Amino acid sequence: MTGIYMSGTGNTEHCIKKLMGIIAPHDEAIPIESEDAADKIAVHDTVILAYPTQFSNMPYMVRDFIRNCHLLWAGKKVFCMTTMGAFSGDGAGCSARLLKKYGAIIIGGAQIKMPDSVCDSKLLKKSLEDNMRIVKEADEKIENIGRGIVREGKYPQEGLSFVSHLAGLFGQRLWFYGKTAGYSDKLKIGSSCTGCGICSRSCPMGNITVTAGKAEAGDRCAMCYRCISRCPQKAVTLLGKEVVEQCRFERYC
Template sequence: MLGIYFSGTGNSKYCVEKFLQEYDTTADSYSIEDSELLKYIHNHEDIVLGYPVQYSNVPKILKDFIVNNSSLWNGKHIFIIATMALFSGDGSGVLSRIFKKYGATTVGGLHIKMPDSIGDEKVLKHSLDYNRNLVIKAENKIKKASKDLKYGIPPKDGLGFLCHIVGLFGQRLYFINKMNRYTDKLKINDDKCIICGKCIDLCPMNNLVIKNEMVVSNSQCTMCYRCVNNCPKQAITLLGKMVVEQSNIEKYI
C-alpha cells in the first residue's frame, strides 16, 4: 500500500501516517508535492489518500494533481481519508467521483474531525484540550477503520447518495466558485512582515515572492493555510482580518 496526502497544517499527513502504522507498517507515505511521487503511484495498486475538505470540496491543488496525472489512476484501489473541522456530507465521495472518471475504484472512505486550520477566524477556534481530545478520537477511529479494511468491511463515510446531497446543499453548491479557481484573497501586512521568507519556502503553489522588498501574492493561493499558521509575525491572513491562533498538528499531539 502507498500513502498519499495533501496537507496544509499537518492534519491529513498525520491521519494517513497513523492509518499506515495500523494497516501496513512497511508502507510509506508521500505528499503530492514530492517530485518522486508519480513513480511510486505507478508501482502501487493500493493507495490510501488523505486530504483536507474545503467547503465540502477538494482543494484545487489536489484536484489539479489528479486531473493532470489522469492516466495513473486506472485500476487503482483507493481508500480516502477526508479531514475536516466541521461536518462534511461527502468529503470522501466528492474525491471518489473524480477518481472514478479515470478508472480508479474507491474501496472505502473515512471522515475524520481534526483541529481547524483556519487561523484567522475566531468562530472556528477551540481550546487546546478540545483539540487534543479531537486528535485522540481521530486516532481511535483510524485504528478501527484500518482493522475493518483488513477484514474486508471498510467504512464508507461520505460515499452514499444521501451523503452526496448533504455535501452539495450543505456547502459546495454555495461556494463552488471558490473551488474552481485559485484565490487572490491572501493578504500580507507589510508593517508586520519581516521578509524572512518562511512563507515562500512553505507555499505549495510557489505563490509568494519578494518584489520591491515586500512579500507579495501572485493570486494562486490554494487556501491550505500553511503560511498563515507559520508566519512568525502573524502577518498573513486569508478569510479573516487578524490571526487568532496558529494551528499546526504538532500543538495537539
C-alpha cells in the same frame, strides 16, 4: 500501497501516516507537492489519497493533481480520506467520483474530524483541551478503521453514499462552490512582514516570493493555511482580516 496527501496545518498528514502505520507499516505517505507523487501512483496498485475538506469540497490542488494524473488511475484501488473541522458531507466522495471517471476502483472512504485550520476566523475555534480531545477521538477512530482493514479487509465507506452527496451539496458546496473552483488570488501579506521567507519555503504551490525584503503572494494559493499558521509575524491572512490563532497539529499532541 502508497499514500499521497495534501496537508496545510498537519492534520491530514498525521491521519494518513497513522492509518498507514497500521495497515501498511513498510509503505510511505508523501505530500502531493512531491516531485515523485505521480511516479508513486504509477508503481502501486493501492493508493490512499488524503486531503482537508474545503467548503465541503476537495481542495482545487487535489482536483488538479487527480486530473494531471488522469492516465494513471485506471484499475488503481483508491481509499479516499478527508479531514474536517466540523462537517464535510461527502468530502471523501468528491475525489471518489472524479477518480472513478478515470477508471479507479474506490475501495472506501473515511472522514475524520480534526481541529479547525482556518487561522484567521473565530468560527469553529476551540480550546486547546477540546482540540486535544478531538485529536484523541480521531486517533481512536483511525485505529478502529485500521483494525477493520487488517483483520477483515473491511474499508469504511464514509462520504461515498448518495445521501452524503446531497448533504455535502446542499449543506455547503452549492453556496461556496466558487471558493474551490480554482486557486485563490486572495492571500494578503501585511506590513509587519519582515521577509524571512518561511511562508515562501512552506508554500506547496510555490505561490509566494520574497522580493526586496517583503513577501509577495501570487494567484495560485491552494488555501492550505500553512504559511498563515507559520508566519512569525502573523502577517499573512486569507479568508479573514487578522490571525486569530496559528493552527498547527503539533500543538494538540
